[in-house]
Amino acid sequence: MSKVDKHILLRHHEIPDIANIKTYQADGGFETFRKVVSTKMDPVELKNIVHDSGLRGRGGAGFPTGLKWKFVDDNNWPHYLVVNADESEPGTFKDREIMEKNPWQFFEGIMVSAYAISANDIYIYLRGEFWELAHVLDEQIELMKKEGLLGKNLFGTEYELNIFTHLGAGAYICGEETALLESLEGKMGQPRVRPPFPPAVGLYAKPTVVNNVETLANVSLIVEKGANWYRKFGTEKSAGTKVFSLSGRVKNPGNYELPLGTPFRELIYEHGGGIIDDRPIKGIMAAGASSSIIVADDKALDTPMDYESVPDVGAQLGSASVIILDDTVDMSWLINKTTHFFKHESCGKCTPCREGAFWMTSLTERIRSKKGTMEDVILLEDVAKNIKGKTLCALGEFSTEAVLSAIERFPDDFDAQVNK
Amino acid sequence: MNALLEKHTKDIEDILKKYPEDQKRSAVMPLLYVAMRENGFVSKQDMYDIAEIIKVSATQVASIVGFYTLYHDKEGGKHRVQVCNDLPCALRGSGEYLEKLCENIGIKVGETTEDGLVSVESVMCLAGCDKAPMFQEQNPDGVFYHEDQTVESTLELIEQWRKQEAK
Ligand SMILES: Cc1cc2nc3c(=O)[nH]c(=O)nc-3n(C[C@H](O)[C@H](O)[C@H](O)COP(=O)(O)O)c2cc1C
Ligand code: SF4
Ligand code: FES
Numbered sequence: 001m002s003k004v005d006k007h008i009l010l011r012h013h014e015i016p017d018i019a020n021i022k023t024y025q026a027d028g029g030f031e032t033f034r035k036v037v038s039t040k041m042d043p044v045e046l047k048n049i050v051h052d053s054g055l056r057g058r059g060g061a062g063f064p065t066g067l068k069w070k071f072v073d074d075n076n077w078p079h080y081l082v083v084n085a086d087e088s089e090p091g092t093f094k095d096r097e098i099m100e101k102n103p104w105q106f107f108e109g110i111m112v113s114a115y116a117i118s119a120n121d122i123y124i125y126l127r128g129e130f131w132e133l134a135h136v137l138d139e140q141i142e143l144m145k146k147e148g149l150l151g152k153n154l155f156g157t158e159y160e161l162n163i164f165t166h167l168g169a170g171a172y173i174c175g176e177e178t179a180l181l182e183s184l185e186g187k188m189g190q191p192r193v194r195p196p197f198p199p200a201v202g203l204y205a206k207p208t209v210v211n212n213v214e215t216l217a218n219v220s221l222i223v224e225k226g227a228n229w230y231r232k233f234g235t236e237k238s239a240g241t242k243v244f245s246l247s248g249r250v251k252n253p254g255n256y257e258l259p260l261g262t263p264f265r266e267l268i269y270e271h272g273g274g275i276i277d278d279r280p281i282k283g284i285m286a287a288g289a290s291s292s293i294i295v296a297d298d299k300a301l302d303t304p305m306d307y308e309s310v311p312d313v314g315a316q317l318g319s320a321s322v323i324i325l326d327d328t329v330d331m332s333w334l335i336n337k338t339t340h341f342f343k344h345e346s347c348g349k350c351t352p353c354r355e356g357a358f359w360m361t362s363l364t365e366r367i368r369s370k371k372g373t374m375e376d377v378i379l380l381e382d383v384a385k386n387i388k389g390k391t392l393c394a395l396g397e398f399s400t401e402a403v404l405s406a407i408e409r410f411p412d413d414f415d416a417q418v419n420k
Numbered sequence: 421m422n423a424l425l426e427k428h429t430k431d432i433e434d435i436l437k438k439y440p441e442d443q444k445r446s447a448v449m450p451l452l453y454v455a456m457r458e459n460g461f462v463s464k465q466d467m468y469d470i471a472e473i474i475k476v477s478a479t480q481v482a483s484i485v486g487f488y489t490l491y492h493d494k495e496g497g498k499h500r501v502q503v504c505n506d507l508p509c510a511l512r513g514s515g516e517y518l519e520k521l522c523e524n525i526g527i528k529v530g531e532t533t534e535d536g537l538v539s540v541e542s543v544m545c546l547a548g549c550d551k552a553p554m555f556q557e558q559n560p561d562g563v564f565y566h567e568d569q570t571v572e573s574t575l576e577l578i579e580q581w582r583k584q585e586a587k
Contacts, residue, residue, distance in 0.1 A: 090545035091508045128490040129546050129556055131563035164438040169449055169488035172544065186445035186474070188487040204443055245549070247508040253550035289507055289545075323508050337507045341544055 054239030059212030091321035287318025290398035342399035497539030
C-alpha cells in the first residue's frame with residue numbers, strides 16, 4: 001500500500017527519493033496499474049470510483065472528472081487521453097513540480113486513467129518552455145517500456161498502452177483544451193467551436209479526454225484507496241487536496257498542497273510566512289492573471305479556498321494560482337500588466353477579444369503614463385463589459401476580470417492617476 | 421533533395437512514429453524544433469523541407485512559425501535570454517532586474533549584442549514565479565531555465581558563454 005501522510009500529490013515532502021522508480025515501487029507504486037490491467041477491471045467500475053470520489057478538474061473549470069469520462073463515446077474508436085501540461089496561467093507552477101518531483105505517481109495516474117476510458121495512446125502536451133522536463137519524461141517513458149509497464153500485451157493481457165510527449169512552442173491559448181487539440185494536430189492553436197466537446201469529437205475527430213496534470217496525478221491513489229478515502233479530504237462539494245501556487249508579495253512563495261476549503265489566511269500567513277516587510281495586504285488574485293481582484297479584508301481572508309466559497313467574495317478559485325498584492329501595488333499598474341498579457345496571448349480568432357485586448361492595453365497604457373482622464377477609465381470599463389459573453393473561448397472573459405474588478409473595487413488607484 | 425530529412429533521418433523517423441499513419445501533420449512542431457538546432461531559427465528551405473515531409477504547404481508551415489513565440493524565422497543572439505517580466509515576477513522585482521541587466525550588457529530589450537552572442541527578450545509567465553527573477557535561455561540546443569537570478573549571477577553566466585565561444 002502506498003504511504004500517504006500530509007500530501008497526496010507533493011509526496012516528495014515525505015519521501016524525498018520518490019522520483020527514483022525503485023523507491024516508488026517499494027512504496028507500492030505501479031501496483032494499482034498492474035492490478036487494474038491484470039485483473040481486467042471493468043472500465044465502468046473505474047469511472048464510477050473516480051466519479052464517487054468527487055474529484056474535480058484542477059485545470060481551472062473544476063468540472064467533475066468522472067462525469068467527463070462518462071461522456072466518452074463508446075461507439076467511436078480509438079479513444080485518446082490527452083494530458084494538459086501547458087501550465088501557462090501567470091502564477092501557476094504546480095504541474096511542473098508534480099512532474100519533476102513525483103513523476104511516477106503522475107505516470108501511474110495517467111495510465112490508470114487511460115485504461116478507464118479505454119484509450120491505448122496518451123499524449124502529454126507540455127508547454128514548449130518545459131523542454132528539459134519533456135526530455136526527462138521521454139527517458140522515463142523508455143524506462144517504463146523496459147520494465148514492462150508500457151507497450152503491447154501488458155501483464156499478459158490484450159491491453160496495449162503507449163505514452164508520447166508533445167512540446168508546444170509558447171502560446172498560452174494552447175492550454176484551452178480545443179486549442180490544444182488543434183495544436184497537437186499540427187495547426188495554429190485556436191479554439192474550436194463547441195459543441196461537440198472532446199469526449200465526443202476530440203483529437204483526430206476521435207473521442208478524447210483532456211485533463212490537467214494535477215487532476216490525473218490523484219487517480220491511482222483514489223483507485224487504490226477508494227472514493228471514500230479521498231472524500232475525507234476537503235469539503236463536501238470540493239473533495240480532496242489542491243496544490244496552491246502562492247506568488248507575489250509574500251515572504252515564502254511556492255507550492256502548498258492543502259485540503260480544499262483551507263482559508264486564504266492560513267495559506268498566506270502560516271505557509272507563506274506573511275507579507276514582505278510585514279506590510280498590509282491589499283488584494284488577492286486566486287486564479288492567476290485571469291482573476292478578479294479580491295479586496296483582502298477579514299471576510300476574504302477567512303474565506304475557504306474551494307470552488308463554492310470563493311465566488312462569495314467575487315472571484316473564482318480557477319487553477320488556485322494565488323497572487324498576493326500588498327499596499328505597494330497600484331491597481332492601474334497591475335491591469336496594465338494583465339491587459340498586455342492578454343493582448344499578447346489572444347489568438348485573434350474572434351473580434352471582441354482581439355480588438356478589445358488591443359484597446360484595453362492602449363487605455364491602461366495611457367492611464368499609467370498619467371495622460372489619461374476619467375473618461376478613459378470609463379471607456380476602459382465599457383470596452384471590458386463589451387467583451388464579456390461575446391467571445392468564442394474563456395480567454396476573452398478572463399481578460400476583463402482584473403480590469404473590471406480593479407476599477408470597481410479600487411477606485412482610489414485610478415483617481416490618483418488621471419487628470420480631472 | 422530534402423536536406424533536413426537527410427541530416428536528421430533517425431530523429432525525424434522517431435518523431436513521425438509518435439503520430440498515426442494518416443496524421444503526420446502533427447509532427448510539424450517537433451520538426452520545427454529539429455530545424456532550429458542548426459542556428460536557432462527556421463529558414464525558408466527548412467519550411468519547404470518540413471512541408472514536404474508531412475505533406476502540407478510551405479505556407480501552412482510558415483503560419484505555425486508565425487503563431488508560436490518559440491519559433492524564430494530570423495537569426496537572434498546565439499543565447500536568447502528570455503526574462504519573465506509578467507505580473508507575479510514583476511511583483512518580485514523582475515522589472516528592475518531586466519532594466520539593470522540590459523544596462524550592463526549595453527543593449528535594449530529585443531536587441532542583440534554586436535558579437536551576436538546574447539539577445540535579451542521580455543516574455544510572459546514561465547511557471548517559475550516563486551523563483552523570480554528568472555529567465556529561460558533559448559539556444560540551438562533547447563530551452564533551459566535559470567531561476568533565482570541576480571544581475572550579477574546572470575552576467576557571470578554570460579561571461580561563461582563568452583569564454584566557451586572563445587575556445
Ligand atoms: C485560455 C485558457 C487557458 C487554459 N490553460 C490551461 C492550462 O494551462 N492547463 C490546464 O490544465 N487547463 C487549462 N485550461 C482549461 C482547459 O481548457 C480544460 O478545461 C482542462 O484542461 C480540463 O482538465 P481538468 O478537467 O482536469 O481541469 C485553460 C482554459 C482556457 C480557457
Ligand atoms: S476569445 Fe480570444 S483567445 Fe478565445 S478564441 Fe476568441 S480571440 Fe481566440
Ligand atoms: S510570472 Fe514569471 S515565471 Fe510566472
